[in-house]
Amino acid sequence: MTDAHKEFMDVFPVVAEELLAHLRSLNIPQNAIEWFERSMRHNVLGGKMNRGLTVAETLRILKRGQSLTEEEIFKANLLGWCIEWLQAFFLVSDDIMDNSKTRRGQPCWYRVDGVNMVAINDAFILESAIYFFLKKHFKKDEYYVDLIELFHETTYQTELGQLLDLITAPEDDVDLSKFSIQKHSFIVIYKTAYYSFYLPVALAMHMAGVKDEAAFKQAESILLPLGEYFQVQDDYLDCYGNPALIGKIGTDIEDNKCSWLINQALAKATPEQRKVLDENYGRRDEANVIAVKEVFTEINVEGLFKAYEEDSYTRLSALIAKVDHPLLSQDVFTTFMKRIYKRTK
Amino acid sequence: MTDAHKEFMDVFPVVAEELLAHLRSLNIPQNAIEWFERSMRHNVLGGKMNRGLTVAETLRILKRGQSLTEEEIFKANLLGWCIEWLQAFFLVSDDIMDNSKTRRGQPCWYRVDGVNMVAINDAFILESAIYFFLKKHFKKDEYYVDLIELFHETTYQTELGQLLDLITAPEDDVDLSKFSIQKHSFIVIYKTAYYSFYLPVALAMHMAGVKDEAAFKQAESILLPLGEYFQVQDDYLDCYGNPALIGKIGTDIEDNKCSWLINQALAKATPEQRKVLDENYGRRDEANVIAVKEVFTEINVEGLFKAYEEDSYTRLSALIAKVDHPLLSQDVFTTFMKRIYKRTK
Numbered sequence: 001m002t003d004a005h006k007e008f009m010d011v012f013p014v015v016a017e018e019l020l021a022h023l024r025s026l027n028i029p030q031n032a033i034e035w036f037e038r039s040m041r042h043n044v045l046g047g048k049m050n051r052g053l054t055v056a057e058t059l060r061i062l063k064r065g066q067s068l069t070e071e072e073i074f075k076a077n078l079l080g081w082c083i084e085w086l087q088a089f090f091l092v093s094d095d096i097m098d099n100s101k102t103r104r105g106q107p108c109w110y111r112v113d114g115v116n117m118v119a120i121n122d123a124f125i126l127e128s129a130i131y132f133f134l135k136k137h138f139k140k141d142e143y144y145v146d147l148i149e150l151f152h153e154t155t156y157q158t159e160l161g162q163l164l165d166l167i168t169a170p171e172d173d174v175d176l177s178k179f180s181i182q183k184h185s186f187i188v189i190y191k192t193a194y195y196s197f198y199l200p201v202a203l204a205m206h207m208a209g210v211k212d213e214a215a216f217k218q219a220e221s222i223l224l225p226l227g228e229y230f231q232v233q234d235d236y237l238d239c240y241g242n243p244a245l246i247g248k249i250g251t252d253i254e255d256n257k258c259s260w261l262i263n264q265a266l267a268k269a270t271p272e273q274r275k276v277l278d279e280n281y282g283r284r285d286e287a288n289v290i291a292v293k294e295v296f297t298e299i300n301v302e303g304l305f306k307a308y309e310e311d312s313y314t315r316l317s318a319l320i321a322k323v324d325h326p327l328l329s330q331d332v333f334t335t336f337m338k339r340i341y342k343r344t345k
Numbered sequence: 346m347t348d349a350h351k352e353f354m355d356v357f358p359v360v361a362e363e364l365l366a367h368l369r370s371l372n373i374p375q376n377a378i379e380w381f382e383r384s385m386r387h388n389v390l391g392g393k394m395n396r397g398l399t400v401a402e403t404l405r406i407l408k409r410g411q412s413l414t415e416e417e418i419f420k421a422n423l424l425g426w427c428i429e430w431l432q433a434f435f436l437v438s439d440d441i442m443d444n445s446k447t448r449r450g451q452p453c454w455y456r457v458d459g460v461n462m463v464a465i466n467d468a469f470i471l472e473s474a475i476y477f478f479l480k481k482h483f484k485k486d487e488y489y490v491d492l493i494e495l496f497h498e499t500t501y502q503t504e505l506g507q508l509l510d511l512i513t514a515p516e517d518d519v520d521l522s523k524f525s526i527q528k529h530s531f532i533v534i535y536k537t538a539y540y541s542f543y544l545p546v547a548l549a550m551h552m553a554g555v556k557d558e559a560a561f562k563q564a565e566s567i568l569l570p571l572g573e574y575f576q577v578q579d580d581y582l583d584c585y586g587n588p589a590l591i592g593k594i595g596t597d598i599e600d601n602k603c604s605w606l607i608n609q610a611l612a613k614a615t616p617e618q619r620k621v622l623d624e625n626y627g628r629r630d631e632a633n634v635i636a637v638k639e640v641f642t643e644i645n646v647e648g649l650f651k652a653y654e655e656d657s658y659t660r661l662s663a664l665i666a667k668v669d670h671p672l673l674s675q676d677v678f679t680t681f682m683k684r685i686y687k688r689t690k
């Protein structure tokens with residue numbers, strides 16, 4: 001574990017205890033406190049924590065080598081944890097909506113014995129914790145309202161992306177004519193890029209005292225396409241990645257996902273190929289999946305991805321090279337880029 | 346429809362259009378906009394709107410006859426609508442968690458054809474609308490942060506009440522030893538009283554410029570017991586009310602609800618009566634319900650309620666008579682009291 005990682009992890013027990021102490025002060029019965037704690041540990045912990053770690057990392061870059069105070073490190077990491085709590089809120093509910101079985105190598109929360117639909121309310125509680133933390137630790141900061149509004153807006157954006165995803169690709173009603181590259185782009189930018197890429201950087205910018213709206217716009221103009229590229233990789237790896245590396249066996253084809261691959265295939269398919277896709281996408285049988293993958297091979301969707309990856313690298317590097325706002329630094333973005341370019345997991 | 350009611354209803358189309366215009370500006374595909382609008386109309390409209398109407402009503406009282414400007418009326422009613430949106434968020438998810446069939450005379454949203462678990466995300470979107478409205482209409486007001494924090498805290502309180510309710514009285518695991526009068530009190534205060542009674546008054550107080558924490562505490566000290574009394578009536582009417590008046594046939598006994606009646610009965614039951622309750626509460630058969638109601642009759646739970654009602658009236662009237670904060674008015678509370686004392690619906 002790096003120092004930065006350790007500093008981040010050390011914040012969890014402190015803030016988890018703040019929540020629990022508050023509950024105890026309300027005299028809420030003990031069984032509810034125990035439930036709350038179990039939900040929090042099950043759902044907030046266990047991920048890769050990349051989003052959470054990015055806040056302090058970005059703040060360090062923005063402060064240009066000036067060392068951070070202990071308080072700044074704590075607060076940046078707490079904002080990182082707020083993203084992890086936000087993600088927990090999204091994932092608990094996403095798993096119910098997607099009828100998923102496992103998450104991070106354990107059963108989804110709603111599938112844990114005795115939980116079931118109570119998980120919906122547990123998701124709400126995970127979201128509420130964010131604003132409890134912000135009030136407790138940032139109320140006196142002049143950027144307090146900016147943080148709250150940023151979390152609200154990011155939450156709303158993610159929900160809108162989720163909505164379009166859910167109604168475009170319902171598992172029980174396969175209709176490929178609903179898919180399009182434009183919808184795919186809207187879904188991934190709203191459902192993933194805002195909260196995973198823009199949010200951690202924007203939080204660090206607020207802590208660094210950035211006020212100029214143009215700086216936020218410039219950051220967003222790189223981080224959203226970067227997040228879109230990341231999600232296209234995710235779609236690619238689901239089908240062509242090494243399950244040992246990505247930690248799961250992809251099921252986007254079976255799940256009728258509006259993924260980048262199927263949209264590329266649909267754009268290029270002959271009427272015969274389209275028929276095969278219509279008849280086999282979003283179905284559970286091995287034979288259906290093989291038929292879809294054959295069309296992908298015929299259309300050379302893998303090759304299209306490789307070209308997209310090269311093009312994205314060129315395009316994003318050019319965008320980064322033009323970053324000139326005095327309160328930003330190209331390093332913020334190259335750090336992301338290095339971490340994800342040609343990733344295999 | 347009274348003038349106040351009409352003024353309130355006239356705000357809905359204006360603010361609904363604000364949400365839709367914002368969505369259109371994001372270029373979110375049309376099918377998502379239509380879904381969003383359908384969810385909003387199904388879930389926000391159709392209730393009695395008492396909570397929503399209370400904000401402007403309270404503001405008028407606090408302004409002591411001074412007539413409100415058109416802008417003040419609009420903003421007070423918008424805050425009222427924010428409560429209705431908050432309630433929609435709670436009810437959509439509560440119906441899923443309770444496995445309910447109908448709400449306000451129509452199918453629950455998650456049971457509408459094609460909706461299903463997408464309703465969870467729709468509930469989130471209903472919640473997000475609140476903060477969209479607050480930012481759009483109150484950002485320049487010095488009490489903007491107070492409004493946001495009040496909505497956050499009330500939401501969290503309601504979620505904690507919902508949590509205790511869900512784990513105390515799960516439908517599929519009847520265990521009356523989990524019930525207690527203390528838990529009942531916590532559940533109803535957190536799940537109902539904060540958002541239905543305290544929230545509308547506190548919102549009006551913020552608009553009226555009240556800053557003194559003591560005034561809010563004094564209002565809360567009456568509104569929470571008032572809300573508790575209201576919910577005890579609700580529990581009573583579920584069993585002993587006239588279905589033609591309350592608009593539904595109560596099923597609290599079948600649903601294993603931790604209601605005031607069962608808690609009174611448990612507190613007074615002989616071992617034999619307790620056995621009957623254990624064996625019959627929370628079960629679907631007519632015979633089970635009759636057996637429970639017989640024990641209620643033996644214990645004279647109705648009489649206990651009548652005594653509680655008288656006692657509540659005396660106790661709450663005394664509390665109201667002591668309201669002396671210069672920024673409050675006893676009328677705020679007597680209005681509530683008159684509306685609910687000995688209500689039959």
Ligand SMILES: [Mg+2]
Pocket residue numbers: 094095098100
């Ligand atoms: Mg999912």
Ligand SMILES: [Mg+2]
Pocket residue numbers: 094097098165
């Ligand atoms: Mg999903």
Ligand SMILES: [Mg+2]
Pocket residue numbers: 234235238
């Ligand atoms: Mg994926």
Ligand SMILES: [Mg+2]
Pocket residue numbers: 439440443445
């Ligand atoms: Mg219910």
Ligand SMILES: [Mg+2]
Pocket residue numbers: 439442443510
């Ligand atoms: Mg319920």
Ligand SMILES: [Mg+2]
Pocket residue numbers: 579580583
């Ligand atoms: Mg009831």
